[in-house]
Amino acid sequence: MPVKIGVIGAGKFGTNHLNAFRQMSYTGVAELAAVAEANPARAEEVRKEYGCPVYLDYHEMLEKVDLDGVSVVTPDHLHRQITVDAAKAGKHVLVEKPLDTTVEGCDAMIRAAKDSRVLLQVDFHKRYDPDHRALEARVKAGEMGDILYGSVYMEDRIDVPVDWFPHWAPNSSPTWFLGVHFFDLVRWAIKSEARTVFATGSRKFLKEVHGVDTWDSISAKVDFVDGASFNFDVSWILPRGFESIVNQAIRVVGTKGVWEIDSQDRGSRSCIEDEGMRTYNNNFLREQTDKYGRTVYRGYGAESIEDFAYNVALLKDGVKTLNDMSGMYPSGEDGREVTRIAVAVHESIDTGQVIKLR
Ligand SMILES: NC(=O)c1ccc[n+]([C@@H]2O[C@H](COP(=O)([O-])OP(=O)(O)OC[C@H]3O[C@@H](n4cnc5c(N)ncnc54)[C@H](O)[C@@H]3O)[C@@H](O)[C@H]2O)c1
Known part of the structure; x- marks a missing residue:
């Protein structure tokens, strides 16, 4: 049944x-x-x-x-x-x-x-993306050595806060909407939890030019318990002419290896009449x-x-x-850890302080 x-x-x-x-x-x-x-x-x-x-x-x-x-x-x-x-x-x-x-x-x-x-x-x-799964498996097998540092960006086109949900974008932010994906991915891939968070952000352009009172961009530095240090740059102000609705990538460096994934452009591109150049994340949804x-x-x-x-x-x-x-699916406890990081990001922006999570 x-x-x-x-x-x-x-x-x-x-x-x-x-x-x-x-x-x-x-x-x-x-x-x-x-x-x-x-x-x-x-x-x-x-x-x-x-x-x-x-x-x-x-x-x-x-x-x-x-x-x-x-x-x-x-x-x-x-x-x-x-x-x-x-x-x-x-x-x-x-x-x-x-x-x-x-x-x-x-x-x-x-x-x-x-x-x-x-x-x-x-x-x-993001845990289900085959490229991210390959990264996780080889980090887990120790093939990348000790993970030292890495970086992430995830950026939406401005259509998202301005056209899709201007009514609740003020209750959200690029960190809540986008950053949380990669906070979870990194902690899952490197099997370590966030120790400290420091963040800065900009809240001006969407409010003054588009009348949507929310954050434009947020940059966070998260240090993990096992010693790795990651930068997370997120925004939702890419111009409407950008080649896809989201732009995203992850880069991880360990003592034995480096791994770079363009999580948006998987090599499929188009340009049809005046549509402009388009790239596709074909790992995400293929109709x-x-x-x-x-x-x-x-x-x-x-x-x-x-x-x-x-x-x-x-x-x-x-x-x-x-x-x-x-441990075989993203659980409520995983959701809680990710929320702790996102809350710390906003607390750090508000206070200018490094926030200690553990
Ligand atoms: N996993 C992803 O990549 C991804 C992408 C986009 C959005 N999201 C998440 O999905 C959620 C929804 O986002 P969205 O873009 O679809 O927003 P949306 O505003 O397009 O849709 C939300 C819907 O919920 C309905 N709704 C609100 N309160 C309700 C209630 N009490 N009972 C029944 N329906 C109710 C609204 O009428 C609306 O149709 C958010 O949490 C968002 O962060 C996830």
Whole structure:
């Protein structure tokens, strides 16, 4: 029997969750059984396109539909209460990154999941990128030696805060929206936790020129317990003419090796009429047609979401326990560690101090 999954929040990124769970019904693993979407117009669109019950109020969905798990894809600052309510209702929960924008919020979510003995998974999908997995495996095998330093950049085009969600960008920042991905990736790849954080940022351009009161860019230096030092430069002000919606890369240097991954440009480029040059991160989401003519999505952007449904299926069938799965997926505790770093980034900007995490 397929596990029944509900999606809460069917906006821009929620659509990926809808597609991932819908395509899992093709193999009988999972079923997109219901959706909760607070915006009535979007709710109607989803009802028509996905053909499942859509509720405006997630409480009603939790009450009326016999779900095994839910994914929470609402704006960052709205994850907490929904996750706690879903866990208390006995549902396994997948939460979009960041888990919450406060450490207390993460604690409340972790506690609720523990009390109800349900899975709490965070969609840190960069761990599922095959290039990032190769890096992690060879660092783990010791082939890179001791990791000394590295750097990361992740930059969105200005469309993201200005056109996509100007209403909640002021509750977010490039660190909350983008940086958290790479905080998780680095700590997972080098198997070390953040010790100190120092950060600076700029908050002027988006506010004064575009009327969106949020951070333009943030640069953070994070030193890890094992001695590695990483720079994280994040922003969401790249010009509209830039060749992709996001620009991103990671570089890691150890005593025995150096590894560089352009996480955006995987070698596929185009220029069609006046569209300009385009590059594609084909590891993320590749739209394909299966042999029955159905649209399916491959890549780590779908796999990290599908992984949650596979985990729910293993738990439901009694093949694995939560203990068996420990360390095998991005957990609530991982989400909490990442939130600690992001909170420290903003505290450091506000105070001008180095923030000690341990
Ligand atoms: N993993 C990634 O790469 C990635 C990329 C983009 C966004 N995200 C994350 O996904 C989440 C959503 O981002 P988005 O870009 O889709 O935002 P969005 O604003 O496009 O969509 C959010 C949706 O949630 C709905 N919503 C809000 N409150 C609700 C409630 N109580 N019940 C039901 N629906 C509710 C809104 O109506 C909206 O449709 C954020 O946490 C964001 O950081 C992750």
